[in-house]
Amino acid sequence: MARLTFITESGDNVVADDAFGTLMEVARDHEVEGIDGACGGVCSCATCHVKVHPDWLAKVGPATEVEQELLDLEDETDNRSRLSCQIEVTEELDGLVVEVVTL
C-alpha cells in the first residue's frame, strides 16, 4: 500500500491512498486528467506519460528498454520521463510524486 500524488497539467494535485497495481491503473481509478492508458498498459499509446519528481528518480528507476523505445519517439520526454503503466506500485514508492505531461 502506498500514497501517490499526481500533479496534473491544470495544476491539481490528485492524491491516491492505498494504491496498488500499476501507476497508470491507479491514475485511471482516480480519473487523473491526462492519463488515458488507452492501450491498457502494453507500450503502444504513450497516453500514460509522467515525469517523476526529481527526489524520486533513484527509487523509481529508469525506463525499461521497451518503454524507452516508445519514449524516444516523443519530443517532449526527458530523463524524468516514464510510462506510468510500466511502474508497479510498491511499498517502496509510498509518498511518490509524479507530474502528468501529455505528449
Next chain:
Amino acid sequence: MDKCPFHDAFAEHRKQGDAIPITFDDEEITMILGFKAVRSAARDFGSFSSDAPFRVPIPSEEDVRTVRQLPIELDPPKHKTYRALVEPFFRRPLAPEYAEKVSDLIEELLLDASGKENIEIVRDFALPLQSRALTYLFNVDESEAEIWTGWGIHVFRDGKADAKDDFSLEDYINRKFDEAEASPEQPDFFSTLAYAEIEGERLTRDEMVGFANLAFAGGRDTIIQSVSSVFALFGMQPELLNKIRSDSSLINTATEEFFRMVTPLTHIGRVNTENREVHGVETKQDQRISLCWASANYDETVFKDADTFCPDRKPNPHIAFGNGAHTCAGAHHARLIMRTLLRLIADLNIDIKLIDLTENIEKQNDYERRTGFESLIVKLNRTTTSS
C-alpha cells in the same frame, strides 16, 4: 495467392524513400510512407492542414456529403474546442458498466453464431455488433441499431444503403436532429449536439450534421474490418488462438497487433499549406498529402518482423488510430470491442473454421491493398460445453 493479403502493401514503395508521388483517381498526391515521417507529418498541422472540408478522406467526399466533418476537418486550436464537445461520449467506453454491456452483447452474438451451421461474419456478426455497440456510445436506445444495420455494409463508401437507392444518411441524421430540437435536452449524442454551445453560440445544423456524419462513417467499416479480421486470422492460424486462450495476458498486446496489421484506414489526407519539398517530393501549395498509416505500421525500422503477427509485440507504437491532435476519438470503443472479442472467443472455447471468403481490394494505379472482406463465411464450434 502466395502472400497473405494483410501483409505489407507498401514495401516496394518505401524502398523509394519516405515519400513518393502517387496518382489517386487522377489526383496527384504526395504519399508519406516511413513511420517517423508519417508520425511527425500528422503532428505538423502548420504544414499539413486538416482545415479543408471534404478533403481529409482519400478519396475526397464532395459527392458523398454536403457538410464539413467535425472535428476532423479542422486544425488546432479550433479543433480542440470542437472535439471537447463530443469527447465525453467517446470516453464512455472507459466506464465499467459500458464494458459490461459490450461483453454481454458479444457473448450473445458468439453463442448465437456458434449454434449455427455456419455464419457470414461481415453482415451477420460484425455489422450488428458494430451497430448495437454504437448505440452505447451515442447513449441511444439499442433498438435504433436495427435501422443502422439495415443500411448494409456499403453505406459509407457511396453514401447509399445497399437496398434503397433513395436512402440518404444526411436525411436520417437531419431527422434525428429535428427530433432532438423538438424535445427538451436529453443525455444522448444527438440532443447534446442540438443544445451544445461554443462561446455562447449554438452549433449550426451543418455543424451538428458534420459531427454525426463522422461518428457514423469513421466507426463503421473500421470496426467491421477489425472484427472480421479476428475470425479470418484465427481461422487460418488456430495455434494463435490457442496461444491467447492459454495466456490471457496476451489479450491487450494481441489487440494492438490486430490494429497494426489490419490498419483499417489505409491513409488519410492533409492539404499542403505552401510549395515545399516533402521528403524529396516537390509538392505544391493546396496539393494533398497522404499520411499512409498502412505503410508506417509495417516499417521494418520500427517493427521487427513486421509481416508476422506477434501476439506479444511490445512496444507496439502503431499508428492505426493516427497520431497527434486528431488521434482517433473512437479508439477507446474500438479497443474495448476487440479486447472483449478476443477474451470471449478464448474463454467460451470457440474454434473457428474458415469456409469461404471474398476479399475487398483497394485498387489504385500505384498500389493494391487488401482491406477486409466483402464476405467471410466461417463455422464456429464450441469445443467444450461448459454451460
